[in-house]
Structure formats: structure tokens, C-alpha cells
Amino acid sequence: MVFETHITAHKEVAKGTHEVTLGRPTSFVFKAGQYTQVAVPKLTHSDPKGRSRQFSIASSPYDMDEIKVVFRNSGSGFKETLLHTSIGASVQIEQAAGSFLLPQKVTRPQVFVAGGVGIAPLMSYLHQRIDDVWEQPVTLLYGNQNPESAAYLGELQQMSKQHRQFSLDNIYKRPTPGLFAKLAEKHQVAVWWVVGPPGMVSVTVNGLHLGGISADKIMTESFDGY
Numbered sequence: 056m057v058f059e060t061h062i063t064a065h066k067e068v069a070k071g072t073h074e075v076t077l078g079r080p081t082s083f084v085f086k087a088g089q090y091t092q093v094a095v096p097k098l099t100h101s102d103p104k105g106r107s108r109q110f111s112i113a114s115s116p117y118d119m120d121e122i123k124v125v126f127r128n129s130g131s132g133f134k135e136t137l138l139h140t141s142i143g144a145s146v147q148i149e150q151a152a153g154s155f156l157l158p159q160k161v162t163r164p165q166v167f168v169a170g171g172v173g174i175a176p177l178m179s180y181l182h183q184r185i186d187d188v189w190e191q192p193v194t195l196l197y198g199n200q201n202p203e204s205a206a207y208l209g210e211l212q213q214m215s216k217q218h219r220q221f222s223l224d225n226i227y228k229r230p231t232p233g234l235f236a237k238l239a240e241k242h243q244v245a246v247w248w249v250v251g252p253p254g255m256v257s258v259t260v261n262g263l264h265l266g267g268i269s270a271d272k273i274m275t276e277s278f279d280g281y
């Protein structure tokens with residue numbers, strides 16, 4: 056199913072990283088962790104991959120007015136077009152999809168691993184759940200080249216200060232299986248949620264396996280196309 060909507064805001068949320076806000080159609084339903092396909096009516100910059108891309112939803116399912124998506128500006132024709140599409144202009148979104156469904160009840164420790172804009176589905180979840188009582192700790196391992204390119208960093212730092220059960224660890228070095236094998240030792244009983252570009256997801260998962268985490272405790276979402 057396709058929904059007609061419009062852009063309500065553009066915002067730079069980190070170096071070269073752009074957030075687009077769209078009006079939320081009344082019958083558009085989604086769960087934290089899901090994605091949608093965003094299409095522009097017409098490309099103003101040519102793009103061999105066409106006029107749409109899949110983006111995870113970064114806003115809370117409880118926000119009935121808006122939907123946010125976030126992406127690195129790669130220079131592709133689609134993203135150039137979207138970046139230059141004015142507030143009020145029409146875009147289309149598809150019915151939300153995806154099985155990376157974040158836990159609505161935290162009954163054991165959780166570790167989230169986000170590579171770059173892989174933070175998007177986790178922001179949706181954190182906005183929805185951060186004020187709930189968590190019986191178990193939630194740790195976010197957030198990988199970026201440097202603090203300037205880490206989207207929503209200030210907001211995440213604020214959340215970790217305000218909520219005892221939520222902690223944020225930033226990683227500013229290239230991820231290796233060895234790094235994640237080591238991190239796995241600290242979080243042996245946790246459920247792991249890994250999201251980001253395919254290379255980052257596979258390095259992380261390899262490391263977690265090396266560190267003794269079994270496959271049934273690792274959920275992944277690969278941003279194919281990166």
C-alpha cells in the first residue's frame with residue numbers, strides 16, 4: 056500500500072547526515088525497528104537506481120503527526136533530489152515492513168550495536184520506550200568515524216544521563232571481530248541487536264560468535280545498498 060504525504064522539515068543531524076520529517080498519514084502504522092520505502096515523484100538529479108530508497112523510521116510509533124528518516128548524503132541522484140525537495144512538497148511512502156522488531160518488554164539485558172545511520176530504528180525505539188521502567192540494562196554501542204558524524208549524539212548522551220538503565224558507549228575506531236569478541240565477554244547473557252551497513256553487521260556478528268554469543272541471541276538488520 057502506498058501513502059501520499061509531504062515534507063514538513065529538513066535538518067542536519069550530524070556532519071553530512073540529514074533528517075527528513077514527513078507528515079504521518081492517519082492510517083500509516085509501524086512498529087519500532089521497521090522501515091518504509093520513500094519515493095520522490097520525479098528525480099531532479101538522475102539516478103540509475105531510481106526514485107526511491109528504503110529507510111528505517113527514526114521517530115516514535117507514538118508520534119502520530121510525524122515520521123522521520125535519516126541518511127548520509129552520498130551524492131546519489133535520489134538523495135540529492137530529496138535534499139532539495141522543498142517543505143510542503145509531496146512524497147510517497149510505502150506501508151512499513153521488516154522483522155527487526157525491538158523488544159516491548161525488557162526481561163533480560165539488551166545490547167544495541169549501531170553503525171552510523173543504523174541508529175535510526177534504535178532512535179524510534181528509544182523515543183518510544185525511554186520513559187518506561189526497564190527491569191534490565193540496555194547498552195548502546197554506537198560506531199562512527201568521529202563525534203561530529205554521530206547523528207543524535209547529544210540527545211543520546213542526555214538520555215543516558217537521565218536513565219540509570221541506559222548506557223551509551225561510543226566507538227570511534229574501525230570495528231573488527233576482535234573488538235566485538237572482547238565486548239561479548241562483558242555482555243554474555245544479553246540479547247544483541249545489530250544494525251547498519253552490511254560490512255559492519257557481518258564484522259560485528261563474526262566477533263560476537265568468536266566471543267561465544269550464540270546465533271539465537273543476535274538479531275540483525277543490514278542496510279543493503281550501502
Ligand SMILES: Cc1cc2nc3c(=O)[nH]c(=O)nc-3n(C[C@H](O)[C@H](O)[C@H](O)COP(=O)(O)OP(=O)(O)OC[C@H]3O[C@@H](n4cnc5c(N)ncnc54)[C@H](O)[C@@H]3O)c2cc1C
Binds near residue numbers: 129131
Ligand atoms: C531494511 C533497510 C533499512 C535501511 N535503512 C536506511 C536508513 O535508515 N538510512 C539510510 O541512509 N539508508 C538505509 N538503508 C539503505 C538505503 O536504502 C540505501 O541503499 C542507502 O542509503 C544508499 O543509498 P544511496 O542513494 O546513498 O546510494 P546508491 O545510489 O544506492 O549507491 C550505492 C553507493 O554508491 C555511492 N554513490 C551513489 N551515487 C553517487 C554519486 N553520484 N556520487 C558519489 N557516490 C555515489 C554511495 O556512496 C552509496 O554508498 C536501508 C536499507 C534497508 C534494506
